Amino acid sequence: LPFGVVRPHGDDARVVVRIEDRVLDLAAAGIAPELTARPILNALMASGRGSEVRDQAGELLNGKNFEQFLLDLDDVDVLLPVAVGDYVDFYSSIHHATNLGKIFRPEGEALLPNWRQIPVGYHGRTGTIVVSGTPITRPRGVVTDLLRGNPSCGPSETLDFELEVGFFVGGSTASHIAPDTADAHIFGAVLCNDWSARDIQRFEYQPLGPHLGKSFATTISPWVVTLDALRPYLVRPPKQDPTPASYLRARRPWALDIDLQVTLNDEEITRTNFAGMYWTFAQQLAHITVNGATTRAGDFFASGTVSGPNPGEWGSLIEASWNGTKPLMLMEDVRSFLEDGDTVTLRGWCGDGTKSRPRIGFGEATGTVVPAPEERRD
Amino acid sequence: LPFGVVRPHGDDARVVVRIEDRVLDLAAAGIAPELTARPILNALMASGRGSEVRDQAGELLNGKNFEQFLLDLDDVDVLLPVAVGDYVDFYSSIHHATNLGKIFRPEGEALLPNWRQIPVGYHGRTGTIVVSGTPITRPRGVVTDLLRGNPSCGPSETLDFELEVGFFVGGSTASHIAPDTADAHIFGAVLCNDWSARDIQRFEYQPLGPHLGKSFATTISPWVVTLDALRPYLVRPPKQDPTPASYLRARRPWALDIDLQVTLNDEEITRTNFAGMYWTFAQQLAHITVNGATTRAGDFFASGTVSGPNPGEWGSLIEASWNGTKPLMLMEDVRSFLEDGDTVTLRGWCGDGTKSRPRIGFGEATGTVVPAPEERRD
Numbered sequence: 001l002p003f004g005v006v007r008p009h010g011d012d013a014r015v016v017v018r019i020e021d022r023v024l025d026l027a028a029a030g031i032a033p034e035l036t037a038r039p040i041l042n043a044l045m046a047s048g049r050g051s052e053v054r055d056q057a058g059e060l061l062n063g064k065n066f067e068q069f070l071l072d073l074d075d076v077d078v079l080l081p082v083a084v085g086d087y088v089d090f091y092s093s094i095h096h097a098t099n100l101g102k103i104f105r106p107e108g109e110a111l112l113p114n115w116r117q118i119p120v121g122y123h124g125r126t127g128t129i130v131v132s133g134t135p136i137t138r139p140r141g142v143v144t145d146l147l148r149g150n151p152s153c154g155p156s157e158t159l160d161f162e163l164e165v166g167f168f169v170g171g172s173t174a175s176h177i178a179p180d181t182a183d184a185h186i187f188g189a190v191l192c193n194d195w196s197a198r199d200i201q202r203f204e205y206q207p208l209g210p211h212l213g214k215s216f217a218t219t220i221s222p223w224v225v226t227l228d229a230l231r232p233y234l235v236r237p238p239k240q241d242p243t244p245a246s247y248l249r250a251r252r253p254w255a256l257d258i259d260l261q262v263t264l265n266d267e268e269i270t271r272t273n274f275a276g277m278y279w280t281f282a283q284q285l286a287h288i289t290v291n292g293a294t295t296r297a298g299d300f301f302a303s304g305t306v307s308g309p310n311p312g313e314w315g316s317l318i319e320a321s322w323n324g325t326k327p328l329m330l331m332e333d334v335r336s337f338l339e340d341g342d343t344v345t346l347r348g349w350c351g352d353g354t355k356s357r358p359r360i361g362f363g364e365a366t367g368t369v370v371p372a373p374e375e376r377r378d
Numbered sequence: 379l380p381f382g383v384v385r386p387h388g389d390d391a392r393v394v395v396r397i398e399d400r401v402l403d404l405a406a407a408g409i410a411p412e413l414t415a416r417p418i419l420n421a422l423m424a425s426g427r428g429s430e431v432r433d434q435a436g437e438l439l440n441g442k443n444f445e446q447f448l449l450d451l452d453d454v455d456v457l458l459p460v461a462v463g464d465y466v467d468f469y470s471s472i473h474h475a476t477n478l479g480k481i482f483r484p485e486g487e488a489l490l491p492n493w494r495q496i497p498v499g500y501h502g503r504t505g506t507i508v509v510s511g512t513p514i515t516r517p518r519g520v521v522t523d524l525l526r527g528n529p530s531c532g533p534s535e536t537l538d539f540e541l542e543v544g545f546f547v548g549g550s551t552a553s554h555i556a557p558d559t560a561d562a563h564i565f566g567a568v569l570c571n572d573w574s575a576r577d578i579q580r581f582e583y584q585p586l587g588p589h590l591g592k593s594f595a596t597t598i599s600p601w602v603v604t605l606d607a608l609r610p611y612l613v614r615p616p617k618q619d620p621t622p623a624s625y626l627r628a629r630r631p632w633a634l635d636i637d638l639q640v641t642l643n644d645e646e647i648t649r650t651n652f653a654g655m656y657w658t659f660a661q662q663l664a665h666i667t668v669n670g671a672t673t674r675a676g677d678f679f680a681s682g683t684v685s686g687p688n689p690g691e692w693g694s695l696i697e698a699s700w701n702g703t704k705p706l707m708l709m710e711d712v713r714s715f716l717e718d719g720d721t722v723t724l725r726g727w728c729g730d731g732t733k734s735r736p737r738i739g740f741g742e743a744t745g746t747v748v749p750a751p752e753e754r755r756d
Contacts, residue, residue: 086505091586112584117529118520122586123501123593127464128671139669142496142623151495153623153668176751200669206490208469208500209587215501216669245520245531246753290531291517291578291594292751293506373554373670375624 001054001061002223002363003041003188006076013039013079017057018223018363022070024057029069031056041081041224045170045187046297051228078222080131082168087129088288088301089164089194089214090121092279094238096307099319116242119279119287121301124194125215129300131222132365138340138372139216141200155372156197156213158324159338163262163315163346165274166192166302167281168224173296175289179250182282185295188224189256189281191346191365192302195219198318198337218302221346221365229360233257233350237280244283247290254280258362260306261347262315264338267330269320272306272313274348343368379432379439380601380741381419381566384454391417391457395435396601396741400448402435407447409434419459419602423548423565424675429606456600458509460546465507466666466679467542467572467592468499470657472616474685477697494620497657497665499679502572503593507678509600510743516718516750517594519578533750534575534591536702537716541640541693541724543652544570544680545659546602551674553667557628560660563673566602567634567659569724569743570680573597576696576715596680599724599743607738611635611728615658622661625668632658636740638684639725640693642716645708647698650684650691652726721746 006023007013015036016023027037032053035044044050060066091097094111101110114120142153170187177185194214201213237255255275262270279287284301305315314320317337320328324336338344348362384401385391393414394401405415410431413422422428438444469475472489479488492498520531548565555563572592579591615633633653640648657665662679683693692698695715698706702714716722726740 086503088589114520114529114581114584118582120582120586120589122589123503125464125501125671126504127674127677137670140625141669142492151492151623153625197669203492204496204498205585205587206492207583207587208498209583209585211466211498211500212665212669212671215666215671245529247518247531287590288593291519291575291590292515293503293590293593296505299505 001057002225003044003050003081004223005040005079005081006071007079008071008076015041015044017054019061021073023073023076024061024066025069025071026053026057029060029066031060039079040083042083042298045082045168048171050170050187050226054226054228078131080129081222081224082298082300084126084129085296085299087124087126088121089124089304090119090279090284090302091304092119092277092284093304093307094278095309096305096315096319099307099314103318103323116240117244119284121284121287122209124218128215129218129220132219132367134219134367135370136195136217136219136367137370139197139200139212140372141197141212142203143199144203151203156199157337158198159369160196160198160317161262161338161344162194162196162305163260163270164192164194164302164305165258165348166190166220166300169295169299170297173294175292175294177285177289177295179248179254179280179282179286180252182254182285183227185285186227186281187297188226189230190224191221191348191362193219193344193346193365193367194302194305195367196316219365219367221363223363225360225362230256230350232357235275238276238278240278247286248283250280250282254282258348258350263345264330264335265343269328270313270315272308272315274303274306276308277303277306338369340369340371379435380603381422381428381459382601383418383457383459384449385457386449386454393419393422395432397439399451401451401454402439402444403447403449404431404435407438407444409438417457418461420461420676423460423546426549428548428565428604432604432606456509458507459600459602460676460678462504462507463674463677465502465504466499467502467682468497468657468662468680469682470497470655470662471682471685471693472656473687474683474693474697477685477692481696481701494618495622497662499662499665500587502596506593507596507598510597510745512597512745513748514573514595514597514745515748517575517578517590518750519575519590520581521577522581529581534577535715536576537747538574538576538695539640539716539722540572540574540683541638541648542570542572542680542683543636543726544568544598544678547673547677548675551672553670553672555663555667555673557626557632557658557660557664558630560632560663561605563663564605564659565675566604567608568602569599569726569740571597571722571724571743571745572680572683573745574694597743597745599741601741603738603740608634608728610735613653616654616656618656625664626661628658628660632660636726636728641723642708642713643721647706648691648693650686650693652681652684654686655681655684716747718747718749
């Protein structure tokens, strides 16, 4: 029963839980209407009552009188569910970071000295986080002409996706969060596509990091799966060497066993699992707040690109095509980077449907690339 | 008549304009109460009616019946005036960027290849933007031990300030903003101290830029000076070489002649002017939106550290003490970086008080450093 926000046609937006192809209108059913008759999840996230509301919805659905509170997904618009406060994007797959290090610094160590010490991350743009299905306009920006080396402004020629899992903060404002208390501060998780213009990013990123190469759009799946629902899939993360600083050490297992898939125009190009991430979401939250920075309900942070050790498990085209040097062979096509009209869809799920491991679906985060606008003429 | 938000003791917060040591309660005076009887400026910013409201306040104050709508500043709490959407921090003083290049890369070119092509910037944390007067807790974080080179977690030993001017976006959501239309998208300006922990920043910033070295706190002055009020002080910026890409070119003059001062424990340590910035706020706004990223009323962007060409005009201690190698000699003290108990105050003003150049004050952005908390023990 993931949470989302929908707008029934001709009516006000409100908080719902999803059951297969329908949604339960919580406020109509009298479940916490002070939190659910809203166009956004933030109040529910801040209240700390997410589990209670989900339990009440579950009880109602185990009874008999609920049909009148269900709406078909066809009869509603599915909206961006959260007003995002701050968004931090991490870089926490050792396979992804190693691949990018090999591509960009073939002569040096693939991993920079800080990578195994701290979960490296940066702030992204919250105003361009969009819900699954929103078209993605190819960004323009200043890129380096590879032939002549001169910078010029034009549409990105190396548009890419990044397969990520993102986490929404809930509960009270907090700082100095210990990893083993992360569950008290996380509301739930979604899939996240951190669209990336590699050429824009490459020209701009020294010394202050990515900006316009990322800020044009980030797509999330609309259904927030609560951390409570994910508890059966918490597993032990890979061993960390060296042992990180004490503020990053956890006793409890905080990796998540989530199967992940990417399709490009309906063809599977990536299949991997979230459990192999080097830094866990609990460590990421501890890191965000170690300097005293406070969190707010509705803050969002994403894992960084999820890549496994082998080709076919890599969560971006820059890895899958090795920066365009080994184009990806599709059934009827070839791709180094995304072309206009391409549709990228992320999917994720936990469990195999057995009793001890019920299947939990994250739904989809999908987006189709549309052409860059013409250059502005003043 | 700058705008701000105050909470009269025992009453609700509302939008006011400031007149010397008093504020005019706009809603009480019947001026746009639908926009001004709010605890935040965002609705006024989005409405596009800032100038109209300011003019109405001016008319009232030119008449006779206004005393009953004035409140003494002593009788109100002055609040953070805006719910910030996204915050981009730039790096647009050529003197500051050159100084930092010389300090960190003494063997190479001081300016990186992208610096003269685009206004380099990155997203900062909005949830830790605080109003002038808020104590600044020294951040903890992972820093490199200079003697042994081992990373360890502790309080920053190189806490710094950065003198900046910040701009609030107003009006409708927009992208692809041309520099010469920037005034339609900017509500006003404040002073901004981008507190920085140099040791944390140095360890973390490759390859994704500053994060925890900056995210613990950013102080702004509480009074938003509208761009309309600043129009008489728009001047031509320094010549740019090379000519930037067309989306960054402006015909109108967008530099701002603002005198700026920094005091450390009431002793002036920096005196400079904002007009010398290489990249203007109009170009910065064009840059933020060139990739299609949208703005929202309440978005904020800051200039980057304002430094002039000469010592005494540098807007950070890392420059003024040349990274601690030439400690700053104060009247009764010596400083390389900030110590607990230090108070840093930014002040700014336009004009000399003559009829053609009336004085406009920005007020203060001040903060006092308090010690880092003890390490968390689980």
